Amino acid sequence: MAAQRGEGDGVVTSPEAPADVRERARAIPEAAVARLAVYLRVLSGMVEQGVTTISSEELAGAAGVNSAKLRKDLSYIGSYGTRGVGYDVEVLVSHIERILGLTRKHSVAVVGIGNLGHALANYGGFPSRGFPVAALFDIDPDLTGVPVGGIPVNHIDDITSVCAEREVSIGVIATPPQAAQAVCDRLVSAGVQCILNFAPVVLQVPDYVEVRKVDLAVEMQILSFHVARRADEAAGDVVNGIGVDGVVIRP
Amino acid sequence: MAAQRGEGDGVVTSPEAPADVRERARAIPEAAVARLAVYLRVLSGMVEQGVTTISSEELAGAAGVNSAKLRKDLSYIGSYGTRGVGYDVEVLVSHIERILGLTRKHSVAVVGIGNLGHALANYGGFPSRGFPVAALFDIDPDLTGVPVGGIPVNHIDDITSVCAEREVSIGVIATPPQAAQAVCDRLVSAGVQCILNFAPVVLQVPDYVEVRKVDLAVEMQILSFHVARRADEAAGDVVNGIGVDGVVIRP
DNA sequence: TACCGCTTGTGAACGCTTGCACAAAGTCGG
DNA sequence: CCGACTTTGTGCAAGCGTTCACAAGCGGTA
Ligand SMILES: NC(=O)c1ccc[n+]([C@@H]2O[C@H](COP(=O)([O-])OP(=O)(O)OC[C@H]3O[C@@H](n4cnc5c(N)ncnc54)[C@H](O)[C@@H]3O)[C@@H](O)[C@H]2O)c1
Ligand SMILES: NC(=O)c1ccc[n+]([C@@H]2O[C@H](COP(=O)([O-])OP(=O)(O)OC[C@H]3O[C@@H](n4cnc5c(N)ncnc54)[C@H](O)[C@@H]3O)[C@@H](O)[C@H]2O)c1
Numbered sequence: 080m081a082a083q084r085g086e087g088d089g090v091v092t093s094p095e096a097p098a099d100v101r102e103r104a105r106a107i108p109e110a111a112v113a114r115l116a117v118y119l120r121v122l123s124g125m126v127e128q129g130v131t132t133i134s135s136e137e138l139a140g141a142a143g144v145n146s147a148k149l150r151k152d153l154s155y156i157g158s159y160g161t162r163g164v165g166y167d168v169e170v171l172v173s174h175i176e177r178i179l180g181l182t183r184k185h186s187v188a189v190v191g192i193g194n195l196g197h198a199l200a201n202y203g204g205f206p207s208r209g210f211p212v213a214a215l216f217d218i219d220p221d222l223t224g225v226p227v228g229g230i231p232v233n234h235i236d237d238i239t240s241v242c243a244e245r246e247v248s249i250g251v252i253a254t255p256p257q258a259a260q261a262v263c264d265r266l267v268s269a270g271v272q273c274i275l276n277f278a279p280v281v282l283q284v285p286d287y288v289e290v291r292k293v294d295l296a297v298e299m300q301i302l303s304f305h306v307a308r309r310a311d312e313a314a315g316d317v318v319n320g321i322g323v324d325g326v327v328i329r330p
Numbered sequence: 331m332a333a334q335r336g337e338g339d340g341v342v343t344s345p346e347a348p349a350d351v352r353e354r355a356r357a358i359p360e361a362a363v364a365r366l367a368v369y370l371r372v373l374s375g376m377v378e379q380g381v382t383t384i385s386s387e388e389l390a391g392a393a394g395v396n397s398a399k400l401r402k403d404l405s406y407i408g409s410y411g412t413r414g415v416g417y418d419v420e421v422l423v424s425h426i427e428r429i430l431g432l433t434r435k436h437s438v439a440v441v442g443i444g445n446l447g448h449a450l451a452n453y454g455g456f457p458s459r460g461f462p463v464a465a466l467f468d469i470d471p472d473l474t475g476v477p478v479g480g481i482p483v484n485h486i487d488d489i490t491s492v493c494a495e496r497e498v499s500i501g502v503i504a505t506p507p508q509a510a511q512a513v514c515d516r517l518v519s520a521g522v523q524c525i526l527n528f529a530p531v532v533l534q535v536p537d538y539v540e541v542r543k544v545d546l547a548v549e550m551q552i553l554s555f556h557v558a559r560r561a562d563e564a565a566g567d568v569v570n571g572i573g574v575d576g577v578v579i580r581p
Numbered sequence: 582t583a584c585c586g587c588t589t590g591t592g593a594a595c596g597c598t599t600g601c602a603c604a605a606a607g608t609c610g611g
Numbered sequence: 612c613c614g615a616c617t618t619t620g621t622g623c624a625a626g627c628g629t630t631c632a633c634a635a636g637c638g639g640t641a
Contacts, residue, residue, distance in 0.1 A: 107555075110598070117532065120547070134618065147599080148599065148600075150618090150621085154620055154621070160618080160619050161608080161619080162605075162606045162618050162620080163609085164619090165617095166619090178555070179555045181554060194452050194453060195449045197445070198448070199546075202445060202546075205550065208551075209554075210547075210554075249550065273554075279371055279455070281394040291549050293544055296456070296459050298544065299461050300432065300459075302436075302540060303430055303432060303436050304363050304431055306436065307429075307431025308431075361629095362628085385589090399629065401588090401590065402590085402630090405589090411589050413638090414587045414589080414638055585640085585641105586638095587636105593630105593632095594630085594631080595631090597627085600623105600624090604620095605618105605619085605621100606617100609616085610614095610615090611614095
């Protein structure tokens with residue numbers, strides 16, 4: 080029973096630890112990993128602009144974080160900056176790519192080729208970043224064989240063989256919520272250990288499977304919470320200030 | 331200059347604080363808010379199944395979290411459980427909805443009606459959860475006037491008037507990355523204070539605007555990191571492991 | 582009414598993240 | 612070659628968020 084973000088499994092810290100890149104990777108906080116991916120994107124843009132060197136302050140600004148945090152994040156992956164100068168953009172890019180495992184291609188399978196699945200299959204941003212979409216699956220027989228984004232849709236029943244054959248390492252679930260757990264189970268038995276889930280359900284997976292979820296309704300509700308909080312604050316301010324009248328929204 | 335998740339602004343804690351729901355909302359950690367949204371979804375499912383009462387243990391299981399965490403999260407919004415029994419599902423639903431501000435409708439505008447924008451506009455899950463899609467915008471003249479998901483697309487230049495007229499409170503950016511900052515600026519000047527951004531860029535917004543980003547490439551890369559870490563561990567274990575036994579590779 | 586068993590709500594400890602502040606380390610101009 | 616200036620890398624402290632553990636409270640039962 081390890082559900083989303085199941086972090087707390089007691090993996091033993093190996094007793095003999097050569098302070099090595101391998102071991103270092105283990106120590107990187109998940110929050111830092113997410114930011115590294117953002118830095119990488121910003122840096123890629125810099126490369127295209129012909130920038131060769133960048134300071135922590137500049138990069139932090141472009142990535143929307145504190146520069147101290149940025150330096151700490153980079154320190155997790157090693158010391159590749161030059162004091163007094165900054166970081167060599169290309170060097171940094173290659174080190175982040177190495178740490179994130181982007182030196183290797185990760186084939187992606189999308190399951191559920193409906194509204195969202197179509198958009199994902201047609202999206203050029205994945206292949207270009209080292210995540211080729213290698214397989215598409217749906218349960219609808221009318222869809223099987225139809226090419227979407229250049230790849231023919233397979234029937235969900237062929238998931239095991241097709242995933243194995245195409246070495247799928249990441250599964251994306253874009254089916255209706257009712258089907259998501261079943262699809263997830265099939266992906267897992269097909270050997271997929273990383274899952275990106277768009278369906279609004281909490282997936283149950285074995286400990287060794289990594290699940291990340293993208294839940295738009297939750298995002299919306301978080302925004303809604305902030306709207307409400309803000310409205311309450313404004314109301315509160317008015318109450319503390321003058322009478323009960325005001326509809327003073329932001330300037 | 332406050333970028334994504336700009337939390338650390340020195341908002342003054344109002345001097346006279348009646349330990350009231352309003353004030354309480356301020357104290358809820360963001361992480362807890364996200365989980366409350368998940369609990370809400372699970373509970374909604376429970377209501378449909380006719381469940382009237384649920385214990386923290388059960389709900390925690392269904393939501394994929396620790397039961398202590400769940401109770402603490404619920405304690406942020408007040409004490410609505412019955413010791414020895416559990417929580418009344420409907421009561422809990424209504425309290426969470428109130429805290430998340432879901433008693434009010436939040437109109438959504440989607441900008442950029444391409445692959446992703448179409449999927450979002452056609453998605454039934456938003457309206458049904460209190461987030462009616464009230465406006466669609468694109469820069470492409472061929473699209474303006476064309477109805478997508480029942481709503482005609484407006485031209486981006488009309489964003490200010492249309493947003494005001496339809497009381498849009500949440501803006502969704504689904505344009506290419508190059509256009510995202512400009513679109514964001516226009517949404518902000520149109521009075522939109524909450525933005526959900528799908529474009530892979532770091533948006534710069536004023537402090538009072540709340541931005542959440544959904545960055546699929548980052549999600550993929552986090553998964554990739556775990557794949558890599560796992561591979562390294564396996565390699566490491568074998569090297570270290572021949573001597574030290576602990577060869578707990580994956581089952 | 583008094584007791585018992587169950588579940589909540591929460592104080593306190595713990596651990597992870599963040600942010601500060603500064604020594605170390607490098608560059609560059611002279 | 613030296614000294615001034617810039618920027619990194621990191622020890623440390625503060626702040627959050629998570630988890631533990633248990634007293635308090637409630638319903639059911641005799
Ligand atoms: N469309 C969006 O913008 C959007 C936004 C947020 C969340 N989501 C979520 O993403 C998921 C997909 O949304 P959608 O709008 O694309 O739905 P959709 O109904 O358009 O597409 C679902 C597809 O999944 C297929 N499917 C159903 N059961 C299957 C199974 N067992 N195995 C394989 N394929 C199966 C269907 O044939 C269909 O093609 C849903 O869970 C939805 O809640 C969608
Ligand atoms: N499609 C996906 O599955 C997917 C996945 C992850 C991220 N994204 C991101 O979401 C965004 C949209 O992706 P997409 O595949 O839908 O792209 P798309 O090219 O299909 O659609 C973009 C739309 O935005 C419109 N547009 C361009 N400039 C505009 C402007 N200034 N104002 C208003 N509209 C404008 C275009 O006319 C087009 O209709 C991109 O930033 C992409 O990186 C998409």
